[in-house]
Structures are given as structure tokens and as C-alpha cells.
Amino acid sequence: MQRGSFQWMKSLNKAIILNKIRTSEPISRAQIAKETKLTPPTVGTIVKELLEQQLIQESSLGESQGGRKPTMLAVNTSGFHIIGIDVGLSTIQFIVADLSGKIIDEQEESLIMNVTEEEFLTIVMNGIQKLIDKQSDLKYIGIGVAMHGIVDAEKGVAEFAPNLKLRNIPIKEKLEEVFEMDVKVENDAKAFALGEAWFLQQLEQKSMIAVNIGRGIGAGIVIDGKLYNGEHGIAGEIGHMIIDIHGRKCSCGNNGCLQTLASGPAIVTRTLEVLEENSDSLLYHWKKEQELTAELVHQAALEEDQLARQILRETGNYIGIALANVVHVYNPSTIIIGGGVSKAGEFILHPIQEVLKHSVISEKAKATAVSISRLGEYGSSLGAVALILSELFEPEMTDH
CATH class of the missing domain: 3.30.420.40 (ATPase, nucleotide binding domain)
Structure with a gap:
């Protein structure tokens, strides 16, 4: 096993070239020089170093521009x-x-x-x-x-x-x-x-936000491929966006945060509040045999239980309200939803999209792309x- 620091990587030109290879592979040395505006000798020297360090590898031959076919370069993804x-x-x-x-x-x-x-x-x-x-x-x-x-x-x-x-x-x-x-x-x-x-090639998007909804709710904001942290590192704490000032007290001390309405535990709490007057629901009977969870609410929704579908629709509405606020403040090109609650899929996605369509002020922004994460449990x-x-x-x- 080999390990170590990549301090040897940290020169601006080397990073520019490596990133150009990553985003445009396979690519020739001449094309790198042309697109990065670095001189061919500089590119040649750095490419030689990157090959020696096994960070990149020579792949196929490219199209000839009149002389020899150029050797193409690609990132050696399995080298490290x-x-x-x-x-x-x-x-x-x-x-x-x-x-x-x-x-x-x-x-x-x-x-x-x-x-x-x-x-x-x-x-x-x-x-x-x-x-x-x-x-x-x-x-x-x-x-x-x-x-x-x-x-x-x-x-x-x-x-x-x-x-x-x-x-x-x-x-x-x-x-x-x-x-x-x-x-x-x-x-x-x-x-x-x-x-x-x-990993899902969203870097070409100028701006995206990914929301993780599980036991808590948090989000990450990515601008031009970089995480945006804000002045004090709390950018993306949308779980503590206040949706209902008369709502339930949150662990943060405020009332009616998104987390008290749309997290996994909040889905359970909201279901229990209305379960007694919904004795025809599958959940009413399942609760007698096992502890109620957000997963069970989803399972009941799949089995066409109307109460479960209503709870998930309301959950999507709450998330949609928070995301409409995000769109008005930040206007991302893409919103991705992950975490345990995202497994409810269309049950929450459709109401989210409906809220955005009705609440967002710009015609183009109404259609902001919202999708469920494909990274699954490895997000x-x-x-x-x-x-x-x-x-x-x-x-x-x-x-x-």
C-alpha cells in the first residue's frame, strides 16, 4: 500500500492541465495548450510529470491535423x-x-x-x-x-x-x-x-442545490463546481428555514422549521396526530403491531392508502415552499433531493414541482429542474x- 499527500500536485498550471484532461478527455497535448493558453513546452513538461506520477495515461490516437496522429491523454482513474x-x-x-x-x-x-x-x-x-x-x-x-x-x-x-x-x-x-x-x-x-x-456530471450547471432529507434536513449549495459555505459556514441549513411561525418547536429553539414538518421523524409525528380519526387506514392497523416509521408511511402509500398519500403530499408541499424560497433567493439551475425521505419519489416530487409552478415569480424559474438523487445510500x-x-x-x- 502506498499513501501520501498530493502537495506535489499543488501548482496552478498542473491543476489547470489535469482538470482540462478530466473534463475534455481524451485530449491531445496540442489541444490542451490551445484551450488553456499555456505554451506547448509548459504543457509537455507538466504532462510528462503527470504521466510519471500515474495520474494520467496515454490512450488512443487522435485525428491527424496534417502530420502524425496525436497521442490522446486521459485521467488514470484506477491509479489512485x-x-x-x-x-x-x-x-x-x-x-x-x-x-x-x-x-x-x-x-x-x-x-x-x-x-x-x-x-x-x-x-x-x-x-x-x-x-x-x-x-x-x-x-x-x-x-x-x-x-x-x-x-x-x-x-x-x-x-x-x-x-x-x-x-x-x-x-x-x-x-x-x-x-x-x-x-x-x-x-x-x-x-x-x-x-x-x-459524479452525475452536474458541474457544467452553473449552480445547483442538493437537499438531504432524513432524520434532519440539510442542503449543499454548489456554484461552478465549488461548495458555497457562506460567511459563517451555515449556508444550506434549510432545515431551519421557518415555514410556520405558529408551528412545533424545533431542536434549534425556533418554531415551525422545515425540519419539524418534512423530516422522517416529522412525517411520523404528523401521521400519529391524525391516525385516531382515520381507523380505515392501513397505518392504523400496522401501528398496533410495529412502531410507525416514515418508511411504513411510504409503504402504505404504495398500497394506495389515502391517508399515507395525503401525508406525503403535504410533506412535498412543505418542501416545495422551502424550495420556492430558495429559488427566489438563489435561483439554482438544478435541485436534487436525497436522503431517506427521497425514497418516497413521485409522492413528494410531484407536489414539490406543483408548488414551484404556482409560487415562483419567474416563468423560467417555475420550471427549475427538481429530481431525486441517483447516488442512493452512498450519497x-x-x-x-x-x-x-x-x-x-x-x-x-x-x-x-
Whole structure:
């Protein structure tokens, strides 16, 4: 196993060329020079370095422009690997992926109740080590961590993980010290958004927002392929957008946040409130045998239960109201919805689109593309991989 930092990558011209190859492959040296406005000797020198470092490879021959056929270049996606980590509520998902996002292996570790900071970091390190041991012949260039709660991405510190009741966990510092690799840490919803942008070729979209709806609700804003964090790092906290000022109290202390209306637990709460007067619903009978969950509400909707369909339609309406606000403030080209609640698919997607059609003021923006994530259960862990990729292929770094 080889590991290490990619500080050797961090020169502006090298990053520009690598990114040009990634976005335009297969591409010739001459075409790179023409499109980046770098001189052919500079391109030749850097391409030689990238080939030696095995980050790119020579592929087929291109069309002749009158002389010899040029050798085409492409990213060597299987030359290096990245470990992506998604810290969930009760489990941590670990994946090993290549530079194209293809998952090579995965591992899951359970989180214990009332975990201490030291125990948490040990569980994370053990999971990483198990994967490295299993895939010992691979070359690793980094570790990405998608963490719930408030994250200082620059320092790689989990400032507050409410579900774990932990504060100021020095994830980056600890993992870099032990594994001697670059480590990036980000909020899970923001990582998920970056993963959507990278792996589903949304980077050509000037702006997109990916909303993660599960036990909580968060979003990531991507502008020109870069995560937008805002002045104090809370950009995308749409779960705490206030939808109903007379609504239920949220964990944040405000009333009527989107999270109190459209998250998985909120769907259950709203269903229980009306279940007694809906004794003909499947859910009324299922509740006697098992604990009611948002998944059961979806299951009942699939079986044409009218109450379940009404609850999911209302959920879509609430999400739609929040997204109409987002469209008015930020006007993204694409909105992607992921997380457990997104499994309800058309039951929530149709009402979301209807609300946007009726509430958004611009004719063009009324038709803002809204879709369900295709990354599935790997959304945040692939997002964690994308944290490292976005640094590796970063085309706008200052020269070191």
C-alpha cells in the first residue's frame, strides 16, 4: 500500500492541465495548450510529470491535423484511490473509491451510545485501517469525511455533532497524523451536494442545490463546481428555514422549521396526530403491531392508502415552499433531493414541482429542474470522496 499527500500536485498550471484532461478527455497535448493558453513546452513538461506520477495515461490516437496522429491523454482513474466516510446516526459507512467514483470496497462500523470523542476517533480509525488492510495493494491519496452537524471545513473540526452530543472533534488533525494522507472534513449535506455535482456530471450547471432529507434536513449549495459555505459556514441549513411561525418547536429553539414538518421523524409525528380519526387506514392497523416509521408511511402509500398519500403530499408541499424560497433567493439551475425521505419519489416530487409552478415569480424559474438523487445510500460517502477530488483537480489554486 502506498499513501501520501498530493502537495506535489499543488501548482496552478498542473491543476489547470489535469482538470482540462478530466473534463475534455481524451485530449491531445496540442489541444490542451490551445484551450488553456499555456505554451506547448509548459504543457509537455507538466504532462510528462503527470504521466510519471500515474495520474494520467496515454490512450488512443487522435485525428491527424496534417502530420502524425496525436497521442490522446486521459485521467488514470484506477491509479489512485480515496477513502470516503459517512458518519450516520448509529453507523459509519466507509468506502474505497477510485478517481471516477467507482466503489471498490466498503465497510460499516457501529456507533455506541454516549460515545466519547476518543472512542469515536478510535472507531473511525479502525474502520479506515480495516479497509486499507483489505485493499493493501492500492495507492491512496486522501480521506474524506462527511459529518453531520456544524463543521469547520477549513480546520477539519466537527464543531458540534448534535446526534453524538460531541463538540470540537479534531478529525483532520488526528487522521492526518495517523494515516499520513490529506484529510478533508465537511458537513454531510454539503458533501452530498458535491458528490452529486462531481459524479452525475452536474458541474457544467452553473449552480445547483442538493437537499438531504432524513432524520434532519440539510442542503449543499454548489456554484461552478465549488461548495458555497457562506460567511459563517451555515449556508444550506434549510432545515431551519421557518415555514410556520405558529408551528412545533424545533431542536434549534425556533418554531415551525422545515425540519419539524418534512423530516422522517416529522412525517411520523404528523401521521400519529391524525391516525385516531382515520381507523380505515392501513397505518392504523400496522401501528398496533410495529412502531410507525416514515418508511411504513411510504409503504402504505404504495398500497394506495389515502391517508399515507395525503401525508406525503403535504410533506412535498412543505418542501416545495422551502424550495420556492430558495429559488427566489438563489435561483439554482438544478435541485436534487436525497436522503431517506427521497425514497418516497413521485409522492413528494410531484407536489414539490406543483408548488414551484404556482409560487415562483419567474416563468423560467417555475420550471427549475427538481429530481431525486441517483447516488442512493452512498450519497454522502461519495460526497466525502469528492471533497478530495475537488482539491486534487482544483483549477483555481494559487501557485505554491
